[in-house]
Amino acid sequence: MFITVGGERKEVKDGITLPELIELEKVETPEYVTVSINEEFIAKEQIAATVIKDGDNIEFLYFMGGGQ
Amino acid sequence: MPLTDEQIERYSRHIILKEVGAKGQNKLLKAKVLIIGAGGLGAPAAMYLAAAGVGTIGIADADEVDLSNLQRQIIHGTADVGKAKVKSARETINQMNPDVTVNTYRTFVSSENIRELIRDYDFIIDGTDNFPAKFLINDACVMEKKPFSHAGIIRFKGQLMTYVPGEGPCYRCVFKNPPPKDAVPTCKQAGVIGAMGGVIGSLQAMEAIKYIIGKGQLLTGSLLTYDALTMEFHKIKLPKDTHNCPVCGEHPTITELIDYEQAECDMK
Numbered sequence: 001m002f003i004t005v006g007g008e009r010k011e012v013k014d015g016i017t018l019p020e021l022i023e024l025e026k027v028e029t030p031e032y033v034t035v036s037i038n039e040e041f042i043a044k045e046q047i048a049a050t051v052i053k054d055g056d057n058i059e060f061l062y063f064m065g066g067g068q
Numbered sequence: 069m070p071l072t073d074e075q076i077e078r079y080s081r082h083i084i085l086k087e088v089g090a091k092g093q094n095k096l097l098k099a100k101v102l103i104i105g106a107g108g109l110g111a112p113a114a115m116y117l118a119a120a121g122v123g124t125i126g127i128a129d130a131d132e133v134d135l136s137n138l139q140r141q142i143i144h145g146t147a148d149v150g151k152a153k154v155k156s157a158r159e160t161i162n163q164m165n166p167d168v169t170v171n172t173y174r175t176f177v178s179s180e181n182i183r184e185l186i187r188d189y190d191f192i193i194d195g196t197d198n199f200p201a202k203f204l205i206n207d208a209c210v211m212e213k214k215p216f217s218h219a220g221i222i223r224f225k226g227q228l229m230t231y232v233p234g235e236g237p238c239y240r241c242v243f244k245n246p247p248p249k250d251a252v253p254t255c256k257q258a259g260v261i262g263a264m265g266g267v268i269g270s271l272q273a274m275e276a277i278k279y280i281i282g283k284g285q286l287l288t289g290s291l292l293t294y295d296a297l298t299m300e301f302h303k304i305k306l307p308k309d310t311h312n313c314p315v316c317g318e319h320p321t322i323t324e325l326i327d328y329e330q331a332e333c334d335m336k
Contacts, residue, residue, distance in 0.1 A: 007302045007304075029247075031251075032247045032252055034243060036304070036307060039306070040307050040309070041241075061242055061243070061291060061304065062227075063243060064219075064220025064222055064225065064226070064227050065220055065252060065253075066108070066197050066220055066222040066260050067105055067108055067109045067110075067196050067197040067220060067221060068105055068107030068110075068131075068195070068196065068197030
């Protein structure tokens with residue numbers, strides 16, 4: 001199936017879970033990353049049980065602290 | 069107030085734009101923008117706002133200029149090392165544009181001073197380098213109903229979003245709570261390419277200018293990310309539903325400002 005991750009369309013295996021996708025995408029410090037699917041935030045406690053569906057649009061939002 | 073001949077010449081490239089005109093330039097001259105942090109982001113933001121003729125620019129920063137700042141904080145020069153950043157920034161702006169009144173606050177923002185500090189301003193720019201300050205600025209701006217631009221930069225990446233009261237998510241809607249101390253690296257620990265402050269700080273200035281003149285679309289409801297290595301900008305649409313947010317939601321549970329533990333720069 002095809003999904004969009006960070007604006008990029010890509011093919012992944014059917015029924016991939018969100019934790020599997022996080023690993024596949026080599027998400028840095030995943031415990032501090034906000035995930036949105038189809039413009040809805042996924043609560044931390046829901047991440048483990050979330051299964052990605054065909055056509056989903058997934059975004060990983062990272063803390064970025066610098067500025068000075 | 070009518071523009072003087074000198075102002076008409078100085079701002080001619082603005083005035084010729086149909087989105088700005090003399091009317092927009094007057095709005096800029098009357099506007100008050102507060103920049104919190106006169107560093108990598110705050111330096112270019114302050115300079116472009118000063119050049120644009122934003123009439124009052126406030127700068128809050130407790131630090132002094134350090135030699136290691138000069139790789140990116142272009143409002144300060146070699147001769148300014150050791151000087152208070154707010155003083156150095158004010159001197160640069162005064163040289164750039166006599167139309168600008170600079171208010172300096174040689175202080176770090178805290179729950180004690182921030183609400184009073186931002187109250188007088190039309191738009192706030194978050195140019196700080198740590199999460200406690202970023203959450204504090206967000207919460208204070210929500211409480212005082214002030215629009216602000218959030219940004220962060222690290223390594224070859226940067227991102228920013230704009231909050232306008234009543235329009236879309238705030239920083240806390242997206243990021244909930246500051247990460248624990250040392251869980252996420254900062255610039256000092258991880259490094260940052262100097263021009264990144266220029267890119268993202270200038271975009272923050274752009275948001276302030278658009279807000280003031282009331283033209284175009286702001287980054288409300290969006291987080292714009294920039295990766296200098298792949299040279300890609302990506303605009304992430306944020307969820308619209310903010311009613312559960314503990315600070316900007318319908319039933320806020322955060323009604324007092326919080327001073328989180330400072331965690332900016334000491335990850336080994």
